[in-house]
Amino acid sequence: MENALSIFVRSIFVDNMIFAYFLGMCSYLAVSKNVKTSIGLGIAVTFVLLITLPVNYLLEVHVLKAGALSWLGDNFANLDLSYLSFILFIAVIAAIVQLVEMIVEKFSPSLYASLGIFLPLIAVNCAIMGGALFMQQRAGLEPTDPKALTSLVDVIAYALGSGFGWALAIVGLAAIREKLEYSDVPAPLRGLGITFITVGLMSLAFLCFSGLKL
Amino acid sequence: MKINEELKNTLLGPLSKNNPIAVQVLGICSALAVTVELKPALVMGISVTIIVALANVVISLIRNTIPNSVRIIVQLVVVAALVTIVSEFLKAFAFDVSVQLSVYIGLIITNCILMGRLEAFAMSNKPGPAFLDGLGNGLGYAIILVAVAFVRELFGSGTLFGFQIVPHSWYEAGYLNNGLMMMPSMALILLACFIWIHRSVDKDLQEKG
Numbered sequence: 001m002e003n004a005l006s007i008f009v010r011s012i013f014v015d016n017m018i019f020a021y022f023l024g025m026c027s028y029l030a031v032s033k034n035v036k037t038s039i040g041l042g043i044a045v046t047f048v049l050l051i052t053l054p055v056n057y058l059l060e061v062h063v064l065k066a067g068a069l070s071w072l073g074d075n076f077a078n079l080d081l082s083y084l085s086f087i088l089f090i091a092v093i094a095a096i097v098q099l100v101e102m103i104v105e106k107f108s109p110s111l112y113a114s115l116g117i118f119l120p121l122i123a124v125n126c127a128i129m130g131g132a133l134f135m136q137q138r139a140g141l142e143p144t145d146p147k148a149l150t151s152l153v154d155v156i157a158y159a160l161g162s163g164f165g166w167a168l169a170i171v172g173l174a175a176i177r178e179k180l181e182y183s184d185v186p187a188p189l190r191g192l193g194i195t196f197i198t199v200g201l202m203s204l205a206f207l208c209f210s211g212l213k214l
Numbered sequence: 215m216k217i218n219e220e221l222k223n224t225l226l227g228p229l230s231k232n233n234p235i236a237v238q239v240l241g242i243c244s245a246l247a248v249t250v251e252l253k254p255a256l257v258m259g260i261s262v263t264i265i266v267a268l269a270n271v272v273i274s275l276i277r278n279t280i281p282n283s284v285r286i287i288v289q290l291v292v293v294a295a296l297v298t299i300v301s302e303f304l305k306a307f308a309f310d311v312s313v314q315l316s317v318y319i320g321l322i323i324t325n326c327i328l329m330g331r332l333e334a335f336a337m338s339n340k341p342g343p344a345f346l347d348g349l350g351n352g353l354g355y356a357i358i359l360v361a362v363a364f365v366r367e368l369f370g371s372g373t374l375f376g377f378q379i380v381p382h383s384w385y386e387a388g389y390l391n392n393g394l395m396m397m398p399s400m401a402l403i404l405l406a407c408f409i410w411i412h413r414s415v416d417k418d419l420q421e422k423g
Contacts, residue, residue: 020398025242026326083302086320087294094287123286126243129324133317188413191421192239193406200402207397 004157007149011161013209017127018169019202021134024127028170029195031118038174040115042167046160048100048122049131052093053159054152056132059088060139089132097123131162173199225346228354230416234327235358236409237419241327244318245359246401252375254314255363256356257304261319263352265296266328270348272296273336289332290323297322327351362404370395 017023024045031041062068064085070077101119105112112119122128135155141148149155176198185194234240241262248258272292273280280288301319304312312319322328331351336344367373369392372380380389394400413419 022243022246022398022401023321025246026240029239029242083298086298086301086323087291090290090294090323091287094290120286124290124324124326124329126321126324126326130243130317130321133320137317187417187420188410189406192236193409193413196402196406196409200399200406203399203402204397207399 004153007154008157008161011158012165014212016165017162019206023130024125027125032170032174035174038170042170045166046163049159049163052096053135053155056089057155060136093128094123127166224343225350228350233354234351236412240330241325241355248318249363249366249401252363252367254311255359257311259356259359261300266352267345267348269293269296270336270344271341273332274341274344277337293328294323366395
């Protein structure tokens with residue numbers, strides 16, 4: 001349990017998806033002009049991570065890993081299907097995002113309308129696929145490694161933490177960009193340039209968490 | 215001659231005027247993460263160029279037979295298959311680079327440049343121009359990657375491609391490698407500097423205040 005808590009906190013600050021690994025930058029830069037839409041997108045990404053990561057973890061442990069298929073019978077114990085991981089992960093993500101889209105449309109039409117095109121675009125958001133690939137890498141580590149994901153609870157903690165960290169980053173950037181609208185930025189830096197410098201400085205600030213021992 | 219002019223623009227446009235990273239704002243994730251050293255950046259740039267060009271050709275060939283409702287899934291599956299092939303190839307012939315690149319090879323699947331070009335160009339153009347568009351965008355992406363990695367590796371570790379560039383005598387005189395260059399933040403700030411230079415030279419790209 002305490003390992004799950006430590007993974008949760010580390011994923012928010014130390015292994016922040018945006019500032020440490022640059023996952024999900026494209027939609028991050030596109031949506032962060034406005035705080036309200038950023039909050040909506042942050043929640044949507046967290047939600048999708050929360051559903052896709054455990055499903056992909058179960059796939060990885062019971063189907064894809066070397067020797068994973070031994071539950072089917074002894075003659076399957078030597079199979080290593082890890083080369084199928086990319087195709088299977090992305091198919092699972094695309095299917096789940098489609099499902100989430102249908103559910104959101106049914107139960108909250110206003111949220112559906114405000115998210116617009118960004119909801120289906122979460123399927124190709126690097127953060128979701130990146131989360132799945134990092135999870136695959138970390139599930140394969142020795143259990144003594146502090147970064148190892150050893151159970152479903154760990155994976156859920158990782159998903160929640162990563163999503164929350166991403167949401168924190170995007171809302172923070174949106175708040176700064178809204179204020180930057182009124183500043184006198186030199187013409188060549190306007191828009192994209194000053195945004196990159198801002199994210200760079202935020203990333204520098206988050207480096208202070210790297211010494212955290214949990 | 216008009217066709218050649220159009221094809222030339224398709225190939226050369228993304229190198230500067232319509233650069234995927236600096237102008238279209240696509241493919242940022244991997245551009246920042248793999249540029250700590252020059253070798254992985256170059257391998258990444260070449261891999262993405264090959265994948266974008268081939269994916270563009272494949273999707274362009276089948277563009278009239280894909281039902282609209284499964285469009286994204288078909289594109290994703292084609293790209294995932296190509297990335298799997300490239301990834302296995304890299305694991306076999308360039309293992310140390312593939313370990314350095316780790317998850318970012320898999321992340322080429324969700325690389326916005328791919329999805330962006332497939333939707334915007336391959337779905338409505340013939341295979342020939344689609345191949346050139348893929349090649350141009352891949353090369354535009356690779357140029358930025360190599361430029362950022364060049365600065366980061368040179369100032370961050372004094373080497374280029376692993377070869378020591380900064381002479382040992384400088385280290386003895388008190389010169390130190392710039393550790394900040396190895397941090398993710400510098401990739402962002404360097405990219406901002408390149409965009410600054412790019413947009414100062416080409417004033418059309420500046421955003422209106």
